Amino acid sequence: MTMQKQLQVLLDKQAITEVINKHARSLDRMDGDNATAESYVWAYQVHTEEGVDKEGILGGRHYYKFERRNGVWKISHTLNRV
Numbered sequence: 001m002t003m004q005k006q007l008q009v010l011l012d013k014q015a016i017t018e019v020i021n022k023h024a025r026s027l028d029r030m031d032g033d034n035a036t037a038e039s040y041v042w043a044y045q046v047h048t049e050e051g052v053d054k055e056g057i058l059g060g061r062h063y064y065k066f067e068r069r070n071g072v073w074k075i076s077h078t079l080n081r082v
Contacts, residue, residue, distance in 0.1 A: 033068040058082065 024040045043058045060082035067076040 035066040035068075035073070037064045037066070038062065039064075 026038060028036050028038055039062045041058075041060050041062065043056075045056045047054055047056065060080065062081075063079040064075055065077040066073050068074075
């Protein structure tokens with residue numbers, strides 16, 4: 001079962017009792033009409049499975065490339081590592 005399906009099962013059961021999510025973002029470089037940024041994420045959750053509280057911890061990194069087109073900044077590429 002994928003992580004997305006596992007999460008949906010827990011949400012459907014209303015079994016997630018606590019979630020803490022931290023997100024840190026930094027703009028690393030800007031060069032004319034191009035920019036890059038990285039963000040780091042950390043999540044902690046408590047959920048119940050068959051009457052037992054369980055904890056889960058997740059960490060990851062997101063990398064973004066941006067381009068300015070016609071004066072508007074848009075994401076041109078993303079890379080996610082969990």
